[in-house]
Amino acid sequence: MTKRALITGIxxxxxxxxxxxxxxxxxxxxxxxxxxxxxxxxxxxxxxxxVTLVSGDLTDEVSLIKVLQEYAPQEVYNLAAQSFVATSWTxxxxxxxxxxxxxxxxxxxxxxxxxxxxxxxxxxxEMFGRVHAVPQNESTPxxxxxxxxxxxxxxxxxxxxxxxxxxLFAVSGIxxxxxxxxxxxxxxxxxxxxxxxxxxxxxxxxxxxxxxxxQRDWGYAADYVRAMWAMLQNDSPEDYVIATGxxxxxxxxxxxxxxxxxxxxxxxVVVDPAYLRPAEVxxxxxxxxxxxxxxNWKSEVDFYGLVEMMVAADLxxxxx
Numbered sequence: 001m002t003k004r005a006l007i008t009g010i011x012x013x014x015x016x017x018x019x020x021x022x023x024x025x026x027x028x029x030x031x032x033x034x035x036x037x038x039x040x041x042x043x044x045x046x047x048x049x050x051v052t053l054v055s056g057d058l059t060d061e062v063s064l065i066k067v068l069q070e071y072a073p074q075e076v077y078n079l080a081a082q083s084f085v086a087t088s089w090t091x092x093x094x095x096x097x098x099x100x101x102x103x104x105x106x107x108x109x110x111x112x113x114x115x116x117x118x119x120x121x122x123x124x125x126e127m128f129g130r131v132h133a134v135p136q137n138e139s140t141p142x143x144x145x146x147x148x149x150x151x152x153x154x155x156x157x158x159x160x161x162x163x164x165x166x167x168l169f170a171v172s173g174i175x176x177x178x179x180x181x182x183x184x185x186x187x188x189x190x191x192x193x194x195x196x197x198x199x200x201x202x203x204x205x206x207x208x209x210x211x212x213x214x215q216r217d218w219g220y221a222a223d224y225v226r227a228m229w230a231m232l233q234n235d236s237p238e239d240y241v242i243a244t245g246x247x248x249x250x251x252x253x254x255x256x257x258x259x260x261x262x263x264x265x266x267x268x269v270v271v272d273p274a275y276l277r278p279a280e281v282x283x284x285x286x287x288x289x290x291x292x293x294x295x296n297w298k299s300e301v302d303f304y305g306l307v308e309m310m311v312a313a314d315l316x317x318x319x320x
Contacts, residue, residue: 082094199261
């Protein structure tokens with residue numbers, strides 16, 4: 001029997017790659033969309049005729065119940081969220097409503113409609129915040145440093161709570177930063193690679209950034225959605241850290257990205273205090289040993305290949 005999966009956040013970076021993967025695995029793919037006057041489906045336009053877009057909202061549990069009743073998916077991947085850390089400082093309540101309470105609404109809808117549905121929650125390395133150990137693994141304590149991180153911690157623990165209280169197959173993937181040419185322009189990796197392309201094309205002269213010494217564990221989004229799928233094929237529900245195990249600074253990101261276009265980052269990068277976080281997360285690096293052992297998962301694209309891929313895509317988009 002053909003499996004049916006529902007993806008919230010299907011129009012985002014991860015949702016688009018996950019939809020491609022599930023289609024390749026023979027799934028019928030449903031994508032949950034909020035009703036808005038403008039819907040951006042650019043990331044899934046190439047597969048739009050292969051997926052079914054359904055109306056629902058993580059702030060409205062009744063709509064989620066109706067979707068689950070009507071379409072009866074066997075798997076639900078909850079990727080939708082207010083996912084930009086900087087915005088969570090200016091819209092903390094909205095972030096809590098979607099990124100935190102939205103998880104509860106979906107879990108409760110599953111409990112009511114069909115407790116056999118397997119549920120994946122997109123947790124985040126931002127939950128570790130002011131880290132208590134390096135590298136971070138599944139047992140590292142959380143210490144979030146932003147409203148986004150706090151909301152993700154809630155989403156993570158409510159998933160554990162529903163798993164243990166109602167015997168749901170509900171898991172969280174604690175994903176470290178994962179990027180691609182489909183990343184939004186508000187994220188630092190894409191902000192940098194897009195700026196490189198515009199500077200190379202003569203359209204801009206500089207890019208303004210915040211803390212160049214902040215370090216992250218950056219991987220390729222298409223690699224990470226393979227881990228999401230593998231978690232729901234497991235025999236038992238387990239949470240996993242998904243990461244490369246390598247850390248690189250924003251400064252190194254700039255160096256590699258500008259060099260890929262034959263430029264020097266020192267000539268174009270300006271540090272602007274306006275882009276500094278109220279509470280910075282300085283060092284995130286994950287230990288994905290459990291996922292490698294139990295899911296046979298590993299990242300395929302390294303940091304340098306990822307950054308060069310993103311620069312090449314942005315150069316190509318501008319015809320450079």
